[in-house]
Amino acid sequence: MAKRPQRAGLAAWRAFLEAHHAVVEALGDELERAGLSLSMYDVLVHLIEAGGAGLRMADLAQRVLLSKSGLTRLVDRMALAGLVTRQPSTADARVVHVVPTPAGIATFRRISPTHLRGVARHFTSMLSPEETVVITTTMGRLVQAASAANAGQREP
Amino acid sequence: MAKRPQRAGLAAWRAFLEAHHAVVEALGDELERAGLSLSMYDVLVHLIEAGGAGLRMADLAQRVLLSKSGLTRLVDRMALAGLVTRQPSTADARVVHVVPTPAGIATFRRISPTHLRGVARHFTSMLSPEETVVITTTMGRLVQAASAANAGQREP
DNA sequence: AAAGATTGACTCGTCAATCTTT
């Protein structure tokens, strides 16, 4: 009974990686047909639920899974595609607000049902209610732990 | 009771994405300090457990989560780093075998315990045995379903 | 023609450095 626990853990780890790869790819393909990436969709979700004033770059970067510069790049592409605009803040000239354009909102409304069905088809519908709970709580725990570890790293 | 199930499912979905991002980043950072990426580590695992003859590019690509060309690129980098070599097959001049070098094997042996501790710290140790089972089975199911869907896509 | 692998062009994201405003 020395290494067996490890084995089971590694199987879970590998399955986790494979599942992420497979599901993200499937969902990404579907969105791509509409000219959107998963990250773009994610940005639109946050912008729209944030209301009319949009969000500052830094705040937005924290919500989507992206670095500051990564977000700058993504917003570049989205602006080019006409999905969002940058609105320099009048109050503080350093900050930029990202705001969805009407076209961005329309695209989101058009795509959203399809995408949600996709998430259901490839993910949520595959899980029983109990399993869903386990996934949600364990994944949340992993995030917690990782960010705690990360915080410890940066402060000597 | 019309939309509530969706909510729970979406929370799980988001948690899943966040956890993957956080854990992969943490583990990647650790490996990077040894000059390896997660994919390189993965390649070494498979090569070493495959034994001395190495693996053909196509077979290897299927095991690590990478496209054919993605693997070509990765093997380029690994060969440059002295971790693997390409060995043209004598039997069939089209195929190339990827074989770990002594240095590659040594690097793997050196890094492996650290990495496995990392996986334990950031992932497996955070899960109860029951949760581990749920993760393994559900994730396996997701992969199954995704590849089934994918197969259906390609054959008219 | 089909299988195996590589290449070219491109997309997406990161880090460290930089610029501007506070």
Add this chain to the structure above:
DNA sequence: AAAGATTGACGAGTCAATCTTT
């Protein structure tokens, strides 16, 4: 000096096209 955002250089991976061998 510190905060907010962008830029340059680069790393990693994809797809479609290509080349070689079967």
